[in-house]
Amino acid sequence: MRRSLLFLPGNTPNMLINGSCLGADAVIFDLEDAVSPAEKDAARILVRNTMTYMDFRGCERVVRINGIDTPYWKEDLDEVLPCRPDLILLPKTSSAADIQEADTYITETEKRLGLAAGAVGLVALIETALGVENAFAIASASPRVAALFLGAEDLTADLRCKRTKEGREIEYARTRLVTAARAAGVDVYDTPFTDVNDDEGIETDAALAKALGFTGKASISPRHVETINRVFSPSQAEIDYAYEVMETIRLAKEQGKGAVALRGKMIDAPIVERARQTIAMAQEMGLGREDA
Amino acid sequence: MKGKVVGSIREAVALAGLKDGMTVSFHHHLRNGDYVLNLVMEAVAQLGIRDLTVNASSLFDIHLPLLDHIQNHVVTGIQTDYMSAALGREISRGILERPVEFRTHGGRPSDIAQGRTPIDVAFIAAPAADPMGNCSGKYGKSACGSLGYAYPDAMYAKKVVVITDNLVDYPLLDWSIPESYVDYVVCVEEIGNPKGIVSGTTQITRDPVGLVMAQHAAKVIEYSGLLKEGFSFQTGAGGASLAAAKFLKDIMLREQIQGSFGLGGITGYMVDMLQAGCFRSLLDVQCFDLKAVESIRTDPRHQEISAMHYASPSHRSAVVDSLDVVILGATEIDTDFNVNVHTDSGGCIMGGSGGHSDTAAGAKLSMIIAPMFRARLPIVTDHVTCVSTPGKDIDVLVTQGGIAVNEKNRELKERLTAAGLPVLDIHALKEKAERITGKPRQMPHGDRVVANVISREGALQDVIYSVPDEE
Structure with a gap:
């Protein structure tokens, strides 16, 4: 379950040591934009030590390394891969070749360090126009790709348009990424909402992302985490309905019925699949039922 | 005339x-x-x-001229409920002839x-x-x-x-x-x-760790079984305590619960809660900001009370005896839930009980809200440097890393666990912090008693020793 992914600057100890307490399903240790070139090595060491010594139970660990067009990314991976992060976030992914280059180096490093092959997933951060157009190819470039991730700040710079709270300028990128990710069978995460003081804005923006089909949403502020979690969680009514769907299906099977209806609506395969997903999430949130 | x-x-x-x-x-x-x-x-x-x-x-840093009067033997004894840090630092060096008497x-x-x-x-x-x-x-x-x-x-x-x-x-x-x-x-x-x-406004914390603690605190109250019609509440003016009040306000408005009274040193935030209908009244022994001053002057539901009426243990009754929940701070808390608010971790005087012990003794639920560590120092210790409020009067400690419930309140522990809150043993919480900070060495103290901490009932509860001179 990754409803919320919280960016933590890789060079701020106080944020890092409290990272697991901030309620996010995943934290992203940032070695890229948050860290100036002079501090890249220090941040790497700090992030490595944080992952080594801190308890992140119940909170996945993602590392945003530097892009493959920089001199830093291989050293980033050398330092953090032994700590077994859950995911590596690869910035400025614009093509399947970018994924393959990173994948090749990660596979080599896993071998060199004696780590389980393919254990760490890759998340492609799509933040260029080319990346958006290549989204499906990127998502299906390697079995290591676990998700696509929209980065709207850099993308709007590339598109030469203004980033707005309403987000009309990224409508196409959002729907394109969701479609590409789903077509490839991977998850997809929405870009952070950057006004940390706008409580209504984050609510609206997260609700929009959920409505479009995103799996979860990134955040640059701990203050947004709770809202994102709430928006991306199934409601009690949704959970109850999911259990009702599964029970109806079970009874229909027992009675040898083909098509069944619930509350006057035919239950078809997509409804059952959605019910399964809802129940799986409810169980992860501790809201599942024991008898199911 | x-x-x-x-x-x-x-x-x-x-x-x-x-x-x-x-x-x-x-x-x-x-x-x-x-x-x-x-x-x-x-x-x-x-x-x-x-x-x-x-x-x-109480004594504040503006009262630093007292140091001259101490040196000139004009002042040889101090009785107070609270002493701010700059004055406390000098007293901790042992400049006063007789030990300070700290009361509540x-x-x-x-x-x-x-x-x-x-x-x-x-x-x-x-x-x-x-x-x-x-x-x-x-x-x-x-x-x-x-x-x-x-x-x-x-x-x-x-x-x-x-x-x-x-x-x-x-x-x-x-x-x-x-x-x-x-x-x-x-x-x-x-x-x-x-x-x-008074400060112009009291600010709710923006610190993410403080907000996490505040959310935990509000949920502890929500699931304590005490949050119902007629609920009564006191909180401090610290950033995280105020944030807890904000989250509590949201819950009370959502659940349409009206409390009977808000108590204490009153901040603008408690006034907001009164005006929003969260409480029927405010009982006010001290105003913390201009909004509270304006409210006590103009709103008949906002009532001034005396120190006796607020918290005296020897009068026929005091408001603290009718209090449901109080949110309090701590510089240290030990695994027996004893709380220190008199000294810092180095033993230097920087505060005092104020109403801490009184409200903790009276309230049905006494909650300490504190981070797992400040700077490099863990807040949960084996033994507090000074017992300001005895652990028997504390029910729960809320930190960003989890919630520890005093064993004496088993019902609360069961309720919070059932609600899915991150409840853990206070020893586990201590170890969790020490894994990050390491175990601090014991600070040496001087030989001289610089203050006696007197319990609200009048007994000697603890003493504060001088701090060694800095080299």
Whole structure:
């Protein structure tokens, strides 16, 4: 379950040591934009030590390394891969070749360090126009790709348009990424909402992302985490309905019925699949039922 | 009308018959903007009076001139409920002849009323007074709202001097302290600096860790079983405590629960809760900001109470006895839930109980809210440097890394666990913090007792030792 992914600057100890307490399903240790070139090595060491010594139970660990067009990314991976992060976030992914280059180096490093092959997933951060157009190819470039991730700040710079709270300028990128990710069978995460003081804005923006089909949403502020979690969680009514769907299906099977209806609506395969997903999430949130 | 007005503080001191070895008292509603204590002590020193005990409900850094009076043996004893850090640092070096006597906001009026700490002359800073001594904190340029802590001084001191910068025509209506207690009135240019008396606004924390603690705190209250119609609540003015109040407000409005009263030092945030319908009333012993001052002046639901009424353990009853939930702070808390609010982790005085022990003793649920560590130091320890509030009166500790419930409150532990809150043993919480900070070495202390911490019932609860001189 990754409803919320919280960016933590890789060079701020106080944020890092409290990272697991901030309620996010995943934290992203940032070695890229948050860290100036002079501090890249220090941040790497700090992030490595944080992952080594801190308890992140119940909170996945993602590392945003530097892009493959920089001199830093291989050293980033050398330092953090032994700590077994859950995911590596690869910035400025614009093509399947970018994924393959990173994948090749990660596979080599896993071998060199004696780590389980393919254990760490890759998340492609799509933040260029080319990346958006290549989204499906990127998502299906390697079995290591676990998700696509929209980065709207850099993308709007590339598109030469203004980033707005309403987000009309990224409508196409959002729907394109969701479609590409789903077509490839991977998850997809929405870009952070950057006004940390706008409580209504984050609510609206997260609700929009959920409505479009995103799996979860990134955040640059701990203050947004709770809202994102709430928006991306199934409601009690949704959970109850999911259990009702599964029970109806079970009874229909027992009675040898083909098509069944619930509350006057035919239950078809997509409804059952959605019910399964809802129940799986409810169980992860501790809201599942024991008898199911 | 001349009434009881005399020409100067010096004249009032002489008329009140202040002599060597006596006790003078002050209240702290003007907080870090108070000029009165310094004005009085300066006059006393000029009159050549020595060996005085200062009994003040709290002392702030603005009172640093006290250090000179200590050096000159004008002041040889201090009785107080709270002492801020700059003054505390000097006291911790052992400059005072006799140990400071720390009491609580309820213990102080209790001991005054029972004659354990008799006051010879009380000096009452009054933002408004008439020539006969009727006085109030609600009006004037130095308005501070409630005068709750000054009541025992006015009622039990042998002589009472009201000092004001706002002398109004007789009779001042809506008085807090009536003329029947007052011997002399002095009008001075300024009794305080409004900027230090109350802050313009009280700010809710923006610190993400503080907000996480506040959310936990609000959920603890929500699932405690106490949050229902008639609920009563007190919280401090610290950033995380205020944030907890904000989250609590959201829950109360959502669940349409109206509490009976909010208590304490009152902030604008509690006023917001009153105005939003979260409480039927506010009971106010001290105002923390301008919004609270404005509210106590204009809203009849916002009621001033005396220190006795607030928290005295020896009067027939006190409001703290009817309190459901209090949110409190800590500089340290040990695995027996004893709390230190008197010293920092190095043993240096930087606070005091205030109403901490009183509300903890009275409330059905006493919650400590504190981060797992401050700077490099874990907050949960094996033994606190000083027992300010005994662990028997504390129910739960809320940190960003989890919630520890005192074993004495099993029902609460079961409720919070069932609600899915991150409950863990206090020893586990200590270890969790120490995994990050390491285990700190014990700080050495000096040989000299610089303060006695007296429980609200009047017994010696702990002592504070001097800190070794810095090398």
